[in-house]
Amino acid sequence: MIIIESKRKKPxxxxxxxPNAILADVTSGAKDGLVKLSPFYPHGGIPVPFSEGYTATCVEAIWQGLxxxxxxxxxxxxxxxxxxxxxxxxxRRxxxxxxxxxxxxxxxxxxxIEARKQIYIPAYRWVLENKVAGIIERLREASKTKTIVLLDYDTNSDVENAKKPLSHASLIKAYAEGIYPYDDVDVPHNKVSENIVLQLDLFNQ
Known part of the structure; x- marks a missing residue:
């Protein structure tokens, strides 16, 4: 099971x-490998939607740049x-x-809202598929037997809600569960052994 909670809450x-949940900080302030799930993480080479020949370091750079x-x-x-x-x-500026x-x-x-659907969500999906696939697979497998709590500063999972920023943790959860918004492609679920090493790998890949 995957749950989303505010990072501002006390552990x-x-x-x-x-009880016994695995707390997974997926913000830019993460102290382990899960920082790679942050929209601010500079993976590099991320295609800018509708912009042939342009790539960006991170998803947030695309969102802000456009x-x-x-x-x-x-x-x-x-x-x-x-x-x-x-x-x-x-x-202000x-x-x-x-x-x-x-x-x-x-x-x-x-x-x-339309920019979320056509720019942010597709760009973040590209990162999930091309830059952090290993982390996502470990997260998916661990969630079958453990409760994984994704910590994000924003917890809004409603794409249509313009009053609050969209939680990227909600996109991680949706992708891991094969229900990524505005996409009909099924996500393959590869078998990975479930053991204590998997839990540790989740934070360091």
Whole structure:
């Protein structure tokens, strides 16, 4: 079983609710291999949706780089940020956000929810499939016999909810369970031996 909880909660509070659970921090602040699941992690080579020839270091760089404001258009330099820092483009600096450009050279601006569906969610799926497949398989197998609690700063799993940021942990859970949003492709479930080593590998691959 995979559960999502706020990283802001005390571990003791979570473990009281889910005794013997494995707490898995999947934020950029993770101290183990699970940091690779963060949208800020600089895997590199991530294709920018609707932008042939462009790749980015991380998913968040794509999301921020394609954002358009009253005072600023697309920022392709954001695609090259590999520091896991300063990957936010703010209203205070650039003015009211107008949407996300559908590709670096696109003419269409996508609304917030549509941008989630066409930019963020596909880009993050690419990372899950091409950069962290081993971690996801271990997570999937471990969740069959253990309770895995994914810790994220955001816990909103409703793609249509524009009032709260979408939890990337919810996308990890959905992918591991074969129900990734806006995708009809079944996720293969390969057999992996379940033992204590698997639990340790989950955090260090």
């Amino acid at each position: 003791a509070t979570i473990l009281k609710k889910y 954002k358009v404001f009253e005072g600023a258009d697309v920022d392709i330099q954001m695609f090259y940020n590999d520091t896991m820092k300063n990957i936010k483009r703010t209203v 650039f003015g009211k956000p107008l949407g996300h450009r559908k590709g670096v050279n696109g003419t269409e601006l996508l609304g917030y």
